[in-house]
Amino acid sequence: MNDAIAKALDAMPDPSAWSVDDRDGAFAAHLDPFAELIGPDLPGYRNHCLRVMINVRALTDPALDLAPVVPALAFHDIALWTHRTVDYLEPSAEVARAHLERIDRPDWQGPVEAMILWHHKQRRYSGPHVEYVEPVRRGDMGDFTFGLQGRVPRAALREGRRRYPNAGFHAMLTRRTVGRLFTKPWSPLPMMRW
DSSP states (O other): OOHHHHHHHHTOOOGGGOOTTOHHHHHHHHHGGGHHHHGGGHHHHHHHHHHHHHHHHHHSOTTSOOTTHHHHHHHTTTHHHHSOOSOOHHHHHHHHHHHHHHTTOHHHHHHHHHHHHTTTBSSOOOSTTHHHHHHHHHHHHHHHTTTSSSOOOHHHHHHHHHHSOOTTHHHHHHHHHHHHHHHOTTOSOTTOBO
């Protein structure tokens, strides 16, 4: 792990410093330490995470503890910036693992890793931690496709778009995907899982 990532992780608070009920504060606590690495893409990525969290809430049992979803979403695409790659699932999970070790939350490691590693699965997920992975997978897909996939309730999609504008997130993804297509045309979408 490079020094910039380690420095950002060291600046992050433990779970007692944020609440899942304060979406904005929880994601600021997780992403602001990475502001220098993410750069001008930070507002778009933060808003994407916040929209997906709204979708996840609409897709889960209200009794489910959503606290592990916050670091999972904060780090689900983080290696786009920390490792500068579109093959970002495993490096993103690596950053999340390092964070969970620093805050002494080994109990979150299984669900957080699963949410990150399987959030681009194109078919239904049925493995370990399904109660977390499937809503995150569908919530992310719903946000990415503007509601065309993921079967996210329309009210959640509308609330997310109203409260958290796109801020260039989809344009950034398009640029990175096109860049990958020119450099590695044999593997244009390495983050996809079937």
